[in-house]
Amino acid sequence: MGQPLRVGIVGTGAISGQYLTTFERLEGVRLVAVADLDAARSAAVAAAQGVRALTVDELLTDPEVDLVLNLTVPAAHADVALRAIAAGKSVYGEKPLAANLADARAVLDAARAAGVRVGCAPDTVLGTGVQTARRAIDDGLVGTPVAATATMVTPGHERWHPDPDFYYQPGGGPLLDMGPYYVTALVTLLGPVVSVIGAASHTRDTRTIGSGPRAGQTVPVAVDTHVTGVLRHASGALSTLVMSFDAVATRASNIEVHGQSGSLVVPDPNQFDGEVHLHELGGDWRVLEPSAGYRDAGRGFGVADLAATPDGEQPRASGELAYHVLDVMTSLLTAATTDTTTPVRSTAQLPPPVPLT
Structure with a gap:
């Protein structure tokens, strides 16, 4: 309570730059780690942001990550989200929520059972x-x-x-x-x-x-x-x-x-x-x-809105x-x-x- 939401990003492709720029001016959100299948790409982003570069598996289970920001391609949205939820993390993903409706329902059901939150672009x-x-x-x-x-x-x-x-x-x-x-x-x-x-x-x-x-x-x-x-x-x-x-x-x-x-x-x-x-x-x-x-909003305000939403209420x-x-x-x-x-x-x-x- 009162502390910034600690965010780890999975997927450091083109869209991640907009989130990174926004996070620099959001008090309620703090980037702590990044991961990508391309280790060189995540290492470059981590160095520029002054955070840790981890493997995807390491980030999904890292105890200092409260929320996983899922910026992978749509086909991977559900898999990454489900793995993060299984590790007790809240998830905010790029759109769409999943590549199909069955996978999207699985993500929501898993989050409800685990007592964590799910947010999704567009914000x-x-x-x-x-x-x-x-x-x-x-x-x-x-x-x-x-x-x-x-x-x-x-x-x-x-x-x-x-x-x-x-x-x-x-x-x-x-x-x-x-x-x-x-x-x-x-x-x-x-x-x-x-x-x-x-x-x-x-x-x-x-x-x-x-x-x-x-x-x-x-x-x-x-x-x-x-x-x-x-x-x-x-x-x-x-x-x-x-x-x-x-x-x-x-x-x-x-x-x-x-x-x-x-x-x-x-x-x-x-x-x-x-x-x-x-x-x-x-x-x-x-x-x-x-x-x-x-x-003056930018991509990532949905994450901040989730962080500011009281327990028991849905983020916007x-x-x-x-x-x-x-x-x-x-x-x-x-x-x-x-x-x-x-x-x-x-x-x-x-x-x-x-x-x-």
């Missing part, structure tokens, strides 16, 4: 962008929400990522990679989802790496790379989702929410801030001043919320392959709003 929804939009909806500025749209279009991560293989394997694809930002934002704004319909396709069987030492190499594509669907929220609102690695660009807003008396443009849910635009019935577009959320970026988001996405993929309306079996409590902090 971008805790920033001023999505939280200000939620405040506007909660305050009735758009009236009863009717619909939302969420659009993410890119030609694919292989253009910039030096090791993009996992984006095109089970657990990847535009929906499971980028969808968590958008679906988590939609659930945060409009509440849990009860059913989905959808369709999916892919245009290429291989992708060519565009940068780094493997530039020019091809990687196989084993997942659909364009997914679209409609999410029916328990509130009655309908969200239309478009996630693509097959197109070039879009000028559409990342997320829009439409109500009976107003419409909102919500900033990119892959970022923590950004302008929220409101158009009220009979008025015109105006920018809302930030009214909720963590200011909780494993349960991540499980529901994964259920929504995997149900959408099922709907796309069966041409049926697919129920979403799980639900999630709407996390409490973040005061302007």
Whole structure:
């Protein structure tokens, strides 16, 4: 009590740098160790951060680690999380919670039995962008929400990522990679989802790496790379989702929410801030001043939020919320392959709003 949460990172790839930068300015979190299958990479990060470089096995059982930050590839999320939980550690992982729903449920059940916590990215929804939009909806500025749209279009991560293989394997694809930002934002704004319909396709069987030492190499594509669907929220609102690695660009807003008396443009849910635009019935577009959320946030604020959450309460970026988001996405993929309306079996409590902090 009153001491910083001691964090050990497993996986020191590209995303770890953003967490490391954030941890330097969070008082409630202290990095104590790092590990990676590439020992040279973890050694370099450890030297730069002034912490210990351990093997994965050593870190998962280290008595000075309270929480394991799991930044491995999606296929390894569940295995690392379960091993950490078995050692009595809480876990916070990159999205998705696991590569499939059964593994995700196993992680949550193991954590409950062990009495430890599970948190999961994305924590971008805790920033001023999505939280200000939620405040506007909660305050009735758009009236009863009717619909939302969420659009993410890119030609694919292989253009910039030096090791993009996992984006095109089970657990990847535009929906499971980028969808968590958008679906988590939609659930945060409009509440849990009860059913989905959808369709999916892919245009290429291989992708060519565009940068780094493997530039020019091809990687196989084993997942659909364009997914679209409609999410029916328990509130009655309908969200239309478009996630693509097959197109070039879009000028559409990342997320829009439409109500009976107003419409909102919500900033990119892959970022923590950004302008929220409101158009009220009979008025015109105006920018809302930030009214909720963590200011100047970065990846890792979800870990700090977990550290500050009292015992017995769910952190805002909780494993349960991540499980529901994964259920929504995997149900959408099922709907796309069966041409049926697919129920979403799980639900999630709407996390409490973040005061302007």
